[in-house]
Amino acid sequence: MKLSISWYLVAGATATTTAIPGSDDPLNIPLRHHAVTELPPGSWIENLAVRKNGNLLLTTVLPDASLFEVVDPAGASPTLIRHFTIEQITSLLGIAELTPDRFVVAGGNFSFVAGPAQGSFGLWSIDFNDPSPQPSLLADLPEARLLNGVIAAPEAQDVVLISDSFSNLVWRVNAATREVDIAANLQDATNPGPHSALGINGIKIHDGDLWWTNSTADTGAETNESQRAMYRIKVEKDGSPAPGAQPERMVQFQTPGLDDFVFGPGQNDLKWVATNSGDSIIAVNAEGRKAIVAGGDGSMDLTTTTACQFGRTQRDGRTLYVTTSGVEADGESRGIPSMVQAIDTTGFDF
Template sequence: METRNYPPPHGVALPLPYHLVTQFPDPSWIENIAVRPNGDLLLTQLSFGPGTHLFSIPNPSGPSPAVTTVHTFPTVATLFGITEAAPDLFVLVGGNASTPGAFYAWTVDFRHAGGGASASPAITEIAHLTDAVVPNGVTSIPAHGRDEVGVVLVADSLAGLVWRVDAASGAYDVAVRVPELAPPVGAGASAVGVNGLKWHRGYLYWTNSALVGVYRVRVGRDGMVGEGAMVEKIAAIDAGFLDDFAVDEDGVVWVVTNSDNRLLAVRVGDGESVVVRGGVADRAVLGGTAAAFGRGRSDGKVLYVTTCGGFRERANGGRNDTEGAKVVAVNTAGFKF
């Protein structure tokens, strides 16, 4: 009988290859990530006290990427989600969870900042989110005009809803409120519902951390649920927690599980998921928090994953085994799902 060499089920052997881009001192927590049009990474920080930073990694696919500080927020403890609302204009949210009503949204405008690692964007507070409980993931719906600012949507993890923020006026209102955004009834006051949030080709996608599921619903350009649109449960994941995610050009959802230390690829349609990196003995994405694909010719298939460095007493099979937060580059080239 003729012997044939068949390709792996997913096109390439798993786990997917990766390399370290940068690592921060321990303890540290990088919460979210966005990619500028020039390919630079923007990283938000969860601080362990007042004073938190927005970081940048210029040319992350280069031979020696370095971290720079874009801006310091001296009275803010946590920066959560960040999204590009217009070319090189970003919106991020953050604040102080210990103080009710102390959350804000800012624009980070690189459009007139010039290039290079020393680019200094204009930082402007655009909204005081007094009604938000814990604003977390952020996404935007592209505007029709290139210079127009798109609709900005913000996940509220404890309120179990999605806010719509007007980046021009600072006004905000509820855009989406469905049961699948909320933590389960009786889960406790600190249970995290909607976490990661992404708009992709007419759909609003999200992870629900407590329900350990991935969902989507069709939304209009105004950020509101389309008439007659129903929430779809894309997948239920066998994990203890789901954090943020990215959606690739083929519609595959790449989600990190944070305390479970795994990166999974999820197929829309049948809900099949596969662990592509991480696990109890694999520290590649220890405490993964967010993910975003590169935007350059050399890293368009590279998924940049941020981490919090793991959880004490939960990391690596229950041992106190943590590390500094890091950014890793996972090569997804050749992966088929």
């Protein structure tokens, strides 16, 4: 998610910035892609997760807080099911699988006019082992300002990590005890300049590091360096920063925004980044080189890319599923549907 609100904080401004790779212009290496499904104009698909059977779960920020499922996305005729809408809130955001077919999703009240409503955010659990899955409130997070990315800590049972884009915190929820605390505070020496907006957005743990995107920061006044970047910090199994660890700015971007991202396919170290209002997917290799693999500024089939995940079946393990929004980052509808696009990454390397 990206907003154009001027007074919020920017994560990672104190990160180590020496030898930043990937600050050059990206290559253009277009990959084949096609539409899988869509929602009507005026909708915003915010995030997705992949079930063990290969189906996709989609969350929506607009027009309401709904969870959809795309059945057989790799097939010839995928179908779309709405499972539920949480009427007490307006928007669903990040979603992640906690245990096989049990998912957690963040939600709260949000509008592009008024912004997020502090005190409205929480974490819900959905169990797809139940034939009629319904949301169950797992924890309230009344101090959260805008929950966004959600992951399950890969080496800590029942631990959920959630980015807070307007506080630049990573919240931690124990799904067994329902205890809530702060795993990481990333707001030191932030740059609340006149054009700064969202900070921390998508989060992932990869090879013992917590990675995140910093969404829409403008150039720092002192360093004259773009802070729209990917960062990492060494963390413990529960998501807490390792003793003495400091954020590192790993890849710098010149796109209008950054959103969620994924590593893959499989154990591959390639990073695939949704650029939100950049209307594209950018691949980043281990050396920090970047390539636009789909879309681009003004793209109508990858407009406002919000998240991406690889398929989990033999048929689509190298297919990158991408969610888009038919709404601009300022809330204006483009008059086009939000979509799920499938990008074939077979054989891709650079």
